[in-house]
Amino acid sequence: xxxxxxxxxxxxxxxxxxxxxxxxxxxxxxxxxxxxxxxxxxxxxxxxxxxxxxxxxxxxxxxxxxxxxxxxxxxxxxxxxxxxxxxxxxxxxxxxxxxxxxxxxxxxxxxxxxxxxxxxxxxxxxxxxxxxxxxxxxxxxxxxxxxxxxxxxxxxxxxxxxxxxxxxxxxxxxxxxxxxxxxxxxxxxxxxxxxxxxxxxxxxxxxxxxxxxxxxxxxxxxxxxxxxxxxxxxxxxxxxxxxxxxxxxxxxxxxxxxxxxxxxxxxxxxxxxxxxxxxxxxxxxxxxxxxxxxxxxxxxxxxxxxxxxxxxxxxxxxxxxxxx
Amino acid sequence: xxxxxxxxxxxxxxxxxxxxxxxxxxxxxxxxxxxxxxxxxxxxxxxxxxxxxxxxxxxxxxxxxxxxxxxxxxxxxxxxxxxxxxxxxxxxxxxxxxxxxxxxxxxxxxxxxxxxxxxxxxxxxxxxxxxxxxxxxxxxxxxxxxxxxxxxxxxxxxxxxxxxxxxxxxxxxxxxxxxxxxxxxxxxxxxxxxxxxxxxxxxxxxxxxxxxxxxxxxxxxxxxxxxxxxxxxxxxxxxxxxxxxxxxxxxxxxxxxxxxxxxxxxxxxxxxxxxxxxxxxxxxxxxxxxxxxxxxxxxxxxxxxxxxxxxxxxxxxxxxxxxx
Numbered sequence: 001x002x003x004x005x006x007x008x009x010x011x012x013x014x015x016x017x018x019x020x021x022x023x024x025x026x027x028x029x030x031x032x033x034x035x036x037x038x039x040x041x042x043x044x045x046x047x048x049x050x051x052x053x054x055x056x057x058x059x060x061x062x063x064x065x066x067x068x069x070x071x072x073x074x075x076x077x078x079x080x081x082x083x084x085x086x087x088x089x090x091x092x093x094x095x096x097x098x099x100x101x102x103x104x105x106x107x108x109x110x111x112x113x114x115x116x117x118x119x120x121x122x123x124x125x126x127x128x129x130x131x132x133x134x135x136x137x138x139x140x141x142x143x144x145x146x147x148x149x150x151x152x153x154x155x156x157x158x159x160x161x162x163x164x165x166x167x168x169x170x171x172x173x174x175x176x177x178x179x180x181x182x183x184x185x186x187x188x189x190x191x192x193x194x195x196x197x198x199x200x201x202x203x204x205x206x207x208x209x210x211x212x213x214x215x216x217x218x219x220x221x222x223x224x225x226x227x228x229x230x231x232x233x234x235x236x237x238x239x240x241x242x243x244x245x246x247x248x249x250x251x252x253x254x255x256x257x258x259x260x261x262x263x264x265x266x267x268x269x270x271x272x273x274x275x276x277x278x279x280x281x282x283x284x285x286x287x288x289x290x291x292x293x294x295x296x297x298x299x300x301x302x303x304x305x306x307x308x309x310x311x312x313x314x315x316x317x318x319x320x321x322x323x324x
Numbered sequence: 325x326x327x328x329x330x331x332x333x334x335x336x337x338x339x340x341x342x343x344x345x346x347x348x349x350x351x352x353x354x355x356x357x358x359x360x361x362x363x364x365x366x367x368x369x370x371x372x373x374x375x376x377x378x379x380x381x382x383x384x385x386x387x388x389x390x391x392x393x394x395x396x397x398x399x400x401x402x403x404x405x406x407x408x409x410x411x412x413x414x415x416x417x418x419x420x421x422x423x424x425x426x427x428x429x430x431x432x433x434x435x436x437x438x439x440x441x442x443x444x445x446x447x448x449x450x451x452x453x454x455x456x457x458x459x460x461x462x463x464x465x466x467x468x469x470x471x472x473x474x475x476x477x478x479x480x481x482x483x484x485x486x487x488x489x490x491x492x493x494x495x496x497x498x499x500x501x502x503x504x505x506x507x508x509x510x511x512x513x514x515x516x517x518x519x520x521x522x523x524x525x526x527x528x529x530x531x532x533x534x535x536x537x538x539x540x541x542x543x544x545x546x547x548x549x550x551x552x553x554x555x556x557x558x559x560x561x562x563x564x565x566x567x568x569x570x571x572x573x574x575x576x577x578x579x580x581x582x583x584x585x586x587x588x589x590x591x592x593x594x595x596x597x598x599x600x601x602x603x604x605x606x607x608x609x610x611x612x613x614x615x616x617x618x619x620x621x622x623x624x625x626x627x628x629x630x631x632x633x634x635x636x637x638x639x640x641x642x643x644x645x646x647x648x
Contacts, residue, residue: 111428111580153612253575254435255643255644256648265434274374300642307643308638310634310636311635314581315620317581317583319581
């Protein structure tokens with residue numbers, strides 16, 4: 001993704017002063033937290049990594065970054081995130097919760113039920129970690145779009161406790177959300193100001209509940225494995241294109257196909273590549289058919305159960321970027 | 325569709341002598357049927373209408389065409405077919421079996437179960453008509469591709485009784501299948517030779533079980549209504565393109581979207597447009613994005629429950645043309 005992808009001709013973002021924002025935030029964080037310890041749950045996304053780095057800059061070794069491995073991350077992602085955090089000199093704890101997340105998602109097919117189950121398990125896991133560590137402060141990467149969409153009732157963001165009527169006190173911690181008035185392009189400007197590696201500052205957005213909402217219907221470990229492979233192919237094959245998000249979705253519906261001359265009632269993968277500045281609206285990208293053909297061939301050849309690839313041609317609105 | 329769409333540079337089809345085929349078939353049909361009456365179940369597709377016209381040419385008023393309205397046809401289709409048959413001077417009986425077909429499909433979600441349920445209901449309905457009419461001969465539009473694919477186990481064709489091990493005798497009738505050695509381009513040449521209207525001879529193929537296999541998962545009348553609207557939009561918007569088939573599919577999976585500023589967990593429609601000569605292989609067409617955008621907009625605007633449109637980018641193989 002090129003450096004100036006977000007250097008758009010937009011007054012609002014050009015007027016944003018990332019340096020001033022960082023200075024002001026460091027003061028605020030210090031004045032709220034004082035000499036207490038803080039946990040920051042870092043998924044490796046732009047938002048949570050930026051807030052983690054910001055709090056780290058404010059309070060140094062008093063910050064503990066926590067990476068919860070929910071088993072729903074892209075291939076190689078857990079190692080990537082932990083390495084980045086270590087390279088930034090941030091205290092990091094890795095929590096293996098793969099089995100617990102799969103268990104909690106079992107049998108759930110409705111999009112909102114899945115998001116809620118994920119969020120619940122996420123906060124329970126995080127609450128356990130906070131208790132074990134004896135830490136009462138939690139930093140979160142909530143941004144303006146999360147709040148806006150939660151208020152409008154479009155989706156339940158797992159990191160906007162207050163908006164969805166959950167009292168942070170019931171989980172036993174205090175929330176710090178320094179990015180909550182920023183939009184995505186501004187968060188990236190802050191990430192650049194903090195000199196985070198490009199792999200983070202220019203990273204495409206990734207949903208809180210991770211791959212669980214890209215497996216339509218019930219989530220199983222087999223389905224997650226299929227989706228990981230498809231995701232990797234989509235990311236690799238479209239890397240020459242400047243997109244806001246590029247990903248694969250595994251349907252619960254099946255379709256007929258032919259593999260090795262025999263009928264196979266197999267899986268369907270949808271490819272989604274969108275342009276967007278702030279995730280509030282998005283445009284389905286008109287990527288070349290040559291590229292689509294290559295993706296379709298690779299996915300159906302390399303993943304035995306997949307017989308069909310679709311390309312999402314819907315803008316947001318009326319669709320959302322993600323499927324669930 | 326242009327006149328010479330099937331006048332491909334293919335020796336096999338260029339060597340086919342439609343005039344000779346018709347002459348030979350008329351003789352054969354007369355010698356088999358003699359002065360018995362024959363029923364031809366005519367769906368309005370190229371195959372069944374061609375065989376109906378062929379048998380009519382052979383035995384005239386001894387043929388009774390039967391149109392079974394299964395409630396799964398495209399918008400305006402039952403009226404269209406009955407009018408064509410009447411205009412050709414063919415005795416026609418219209419059978420309203422809409423409720424029976426919906427009932428038999430109720431609760432069935434597997435592709436093959438649905439095809440079997442459809443086929444069973446189709447033959448039971450046809451058997452009842454034959455009994456009521458006291459007719460023992462049945463003409464069918466089976467073509468070579470049906471037999472080839474049934475033998476390979478790719479799908480169960482509802483009009484290839486013997487291949488799938490159903491003894492025609494258990495249904496109580498004798499089968500006449502004059503087209504069973506022809507491929508689609510040859511059937512069209514026969515249709516032209518018989519001077520059928522272009523709306524028939526150049527008509528795109530339509531599956532035996534009709535829209536039931538384009539509603540993924542369980543079929544309901546509400547879903548059929550949604551699919552009929554989407555189908556009409558796809559057909560209208562792509563009519564400038566020379567395609568072998570163009571259609572819409574309604575998924576059972578749902579996806580999130582936004583309508584009138586509110587979250588809607590709504591329906592997904594896939595658009596499929598393929599090039600093919602004989603249905604044995606097919607190529608997903610690279611139709612212009614401008615057209616895809618217009619289709620996506622129309623479908624999501626005109627059908628309240630639909631929030632997302634996908635375009636099928638898979639060739640056959642590894643996909644089939646239809647989804648079930």
